[in-house]
Amino acid sequence: MENKKIKFLVLENRIGIAKKIVDILTLKNINIIKMEINPPYISVELQGQQKFLDGFNNWIQEEIEEIKEIIEMDMLDFERRGKELEIIINSMNVGIIAVGRVGEILYYNSxxxxxxxxxxxxxxxxxQNIVPNFIYDFINNQKNRNESIEFSQNIRGKEVNLVIDIKSIEDEKKKKIGALLVLREMEEVKKLMQSITRPSMNTFKEIIGESKIMKNTKKLAKSVATTKSNIMILGESGTGKELFARAIHLNSCRGEGPFVAVNCSAVPDALIESEFFGYEKGAFTGARNSGKQGLFELAKGGSIFLDEIGELPLHLxxxxxxxxxxxxxxxIGGQKEIDIDVRIISATHRDLEKMIQEGTFREDLYYRLNVIPIHIPPLRERKEDIPIFVKYFINILGKDIGKENIQITQKALNKLINYDWPGNVRELQNVLERAIIFSKEKxxxxxxxxxNKESQKLKKKGTNNKEGIHFPINLPEMIKNIEYEYIKKASEKFNSSREMARALGISHTTVINKQKQYGILL
Structure with a gap:
């Protein structure tokens, strides 16, 4: 018995043509192993005696006049598509397992x-014989849902952290008939995260500043970036400490690794330890069944940027x-120790030496973090950079707001240069954004x-005096000015955003957002 794969081109796809082909082949004692109908083509894999297969093309066309062309094939179209899909799936750097209704393995890749x-x-x-029980429980659950689970697996004698995405497969009635498992090593996930966030990284060339003091600062930062030492970036709020941290990371031998940035003042006290160190499954009420990697694990092989390190709770x-x-x-809840290969870049606008004297910051930690200090100068010490910033922000913000060709007058520029900028570059950006919104051509x-000047004018008018109110007014702007005054006063009086939040009756996250909005130092 011989096998033969054939594709028929049938231009007249009338009813019963497939049956006619089957009937003729049956009369010739030729068995159809596989058949695929994809008009105008009908493809078949045949099995029969050599005497019937010899001259097959001639006699089949004599018997069935609707067949206009016969093409011999190595494999049928669906087989080719399946083979191509298999090659693609096996070349992926993720593991794929398809399971059926009761968890039986249907397919897996290399x-x-x-x-x-x-x-x-x-x-x-x-x-169930292959994956951990808690993963099988998700697969076996009859509810249609998708889950993402982190877990550890011993592979070739080595503990490997994996992430598994479980996606339910449903029939046309939305009934669960199986699941698709997609597995990734955490190292691959981190590389993917890094490749996605890479556009947000910046080089030293992208940090704006041509003043002598700024050139010297960039030169120092670039020279120490190649070392292995921990770096502390000092400077007022809004000076661009994170920009320097990202440039230092990118210019180091760890530049291809992950860069994990965390604002120590923005993480709630109740979560801060689990965020930094992660936890094992069942470590506390509400913990994921699969556990969770902490920020230090995510930064393995790269850098972790601890912004506002002065806000780090004493117990941590x-x-x-x-x-x-x-x-x-x-x-948290774990027994084994995990090796960490991370460079720490920290930043603060607080006086850590004073905090050491007050007992709110550990001296030994300070010296471990402050191996190489880099001080970012405030904007008032490099006013020659203000015109460069103004040009940059007007170009970027103008496009976002829809005023691409807007210009600035020399008087307006002089006003910006002569101001002291307590909020530094961030405050300058906010002022220019408001200016672009409220301006027309220039x-x-x-x-x-x-x-600060607008708020002083507001005080002089006396908003509580009815006689002092003159219309028209810009009420939203007046409310912003009042809000600014209270945020600024609280920043001067209290030592942390959490204390400010309690005093103002708002969340500490709102406090941080408002400080950034107004460029206010803490």
Whole structure:
């Protein structure tokens, strides 16, 4: 018996043409192994005696006049598509396992076979024999849902962190008939995250500033970036400390690794330890069943940027010190120690030496973090850079607001240069954004609304005096000025955003957002 794969071109796709082909082949004692109908083509894999297959093309066209062309094939179209799909799936750097209604393995690719030591004999066996029980519980759950789970797996004698996405497969009635498992190593996930966030990284060339003091600062930062030492970036709020941190990371030997930035003042006290160190499954009420990696684990092989390090709670400081000294962490609820290879870049606008004297910051941690200090000068010490910033922000913000060709008058520019900028570059950006919004063809001096001067004018008018109110007024702007005054006064009186939040009756996250909005120092 011989096999033959044929594709018929049937131009007249009338009813019964497929049956006619089957009937003729049956009379010739030729068996149809596979058949695919994709008009105007009908493809078949035939099996029969050689005497019937010889001269097949001639006699089949004599018998069936609707067949206009016959093409011999190595494989049918659906087989080719399946083969191409298999090659694609096996070339992916993720593991893929398809399971049926009761968890039986239907298909797996080469990466899944490597991760879980799957062999061909495992097909149709239950996946419970391969994956951890808690993952099987998700798969076996009859509810249609998608889950993402982190877990550890021993692969070739080495503990490997994996992420598994479980996606339900449904029929046309939305009934669950199986699931698709997509597995990734955490190292690959981190590389993907890094490639996605890479456009937000910046080089030293992209940091604006041509003044002598700024050139010297960039030169220092660039020279120490190539070292392995921890770096502390000092400077007032709004000076661009994170820009320097990102440039230092990108210019270091860790530049291809992850850059994890965390604002120490923005993480709630109740979550800060689990965010930094992660936790094992069941470590506390509400913890994920799969556990969670902490920020130090995510930054492995790269840099972690601890912004506002002065806001770090005192009880967490010795644990950060231990990470620096031993290069290991232990997850909450975990027993084993995890090796950490991370460079720490920290930043603060607080006087840490004063905090050490007050007992709110550990001296030993300070010296571990402050191996190489870099001071970012405030904008008032490099006023020659203000015109450069103005040109840059007008170009960027003008496009966003829809005023691409807007210009600024010399008087308005002089007003910006002569101001002291307590909020630095961030405040300058906010002032220019407001100016662009309220201006028409040009930004003039009356469009430059500097917060402290405007608030003083408001006080002089006396908003509680009915006789002192003159219309028309800009009520939203007046409310902003009042808000600014209270945020500014609270910043001067209290030592942290959390204290400010309690005093103002708002959340500490709102406090941080308002400080950024108004460019106010804490």
């Amino acid at each position: 990466m899944a076979a490597e991760l879980f030591s799957i062999i061909p004999e495992d097909v149709n066996k239950n996946i 400081q010795p644990k950060i010190l231990r990470v620096i000294q031993e290069k290991k962490i232990r997850r 930004i003039d001096i009356e469009n430059i609304m500097l917060q």
